Amino acid sequence: MNDAVAWSDFWAANTGAGGGGCLPQRWAAIEDAQRSAWGGFIANLPQAARVLDLATGDGRVLGWMRTERDDLALIGVDLAPTLPASPQGTETRGGIPMEDLPFDADEFGAVVSQFGFEYGDVAKTPAEIARVLAPGGTVGLMVHRGDGPILEHNLSRQAGIDWVLAEQRLGTIMVTALESPQGGPQVAAQVAAAISMLGADKFGEASPAWEIPEAMRRAVLMGADSGLPSIIATLHEIEARAQNEIGRINSLARACAVADQRDAITSGFSAQGLQLRSENQVAEPSGRAIASFLTFS
Structure with missing residues (x-):
């Protein structure tokens, strides 16, 4: 990026x-x-x-x-x-x-x-x-x-984001849960809640591994009356912002190397x-x- x-x-x-x-x-x-x-x-x-x-x-x-x-x-x-x-x-x-x-x-x-x-x-x-x-x-x-706490903190955040988006494929799973005939907002919210608990156990409650699924859980519940397209658009926005954070962390790592x-x-x-x-x-x-x-x- x-x-x-x-x-x-x-x-x-x-x-x-x-x-x-x-x-x-x-x-x-x-x-x-x-x-x-x-x-x-x-x-x-x-x-x-x-x-x-x-x-x-x-x-x-x-x-x-x-x-x-x-x-x-x-x-x-x-x-x-x-x-x-x-x-x-x-x-x-x-x-x-x-x-x-x-x-x-x-x-x-x-x-x-x-x-x-x-x-x-x-x-x-x-x-x-x-x-x-x-x-x-x-x-x-x-x-x-490069040896300071700022980069250390952000690399930890990057690990949590990567776990949610790449390893758990949260965005894809959430959309599948919403669109499935047996699914819907309540099912998707339960999926997000389960992944947020796993993320909190693995990375801590202040980490993106908890923040992102929790944000998606709230998005599907609060948007239940607005229809699936609106909910899915919000989920995509949450994921895009997380990807942008990865971009900023990558630029931070490069800047540390330069400095x-x-x-x-x-x-x-x-x-x-x-x-x-x-x-x-x-x-x-x-x-x-x-x-x-x-x-x-």
Whole structure:
């Protein structure tokens, strides 16, 4: 699946929801560590500096910055054409690749990205960052780690989705149960309930192996009066959203692999006259690193 399609579907579905992308939502400590890192970064930016956030998503980094420094001019761009509303006092634009930015040269005092730079073309993006970065400007990148809990969490979710859709063939079984002469919504709901119980036993109640069949169970019961075509369309939509999550997890895994190739990243910026100034680990309270924070100037 095309990454832009997968992420556009995510942001469209989560408009106004305040979700955390691929982050495990129960881990508030992850966001606390991220926010603290960005607070340190912007503390030294000049008054009224213009800041560009690449792969901005829901604009949460811009929102954090706005809370700390309301003098900054904050703009975010993202390849996904459909984005949630931008945080108050900020501007975000969709459908913009980081490799081809619609801005003038020397326009920004800082260019930043949180879990975004590594999704782009890291061979081309440093040149575009250098072009729009004003002389004396700073680059801040928070990048994924292949050994971190974010990828680990999402690979676990992928295993649950694969089990439901590929191994159990839930979508096909549900449609068969609905259309069978001896079937119908009640029978299909019982099938979904049985698979959700198996999924909870195998992967846990917070896993997609429980979430997806439970969503389908509710869909057939709530849609019983709307007719089989409507129910089946809803089941297909649930399955499509699960497939899109697999697409996002695959793109996350690729991004982690790219981010771990640190020499390629630093040499790309060095070729544009931007040297690595610092590399710090962003860690959860246990001390486990969740990301690396790189600065260039």
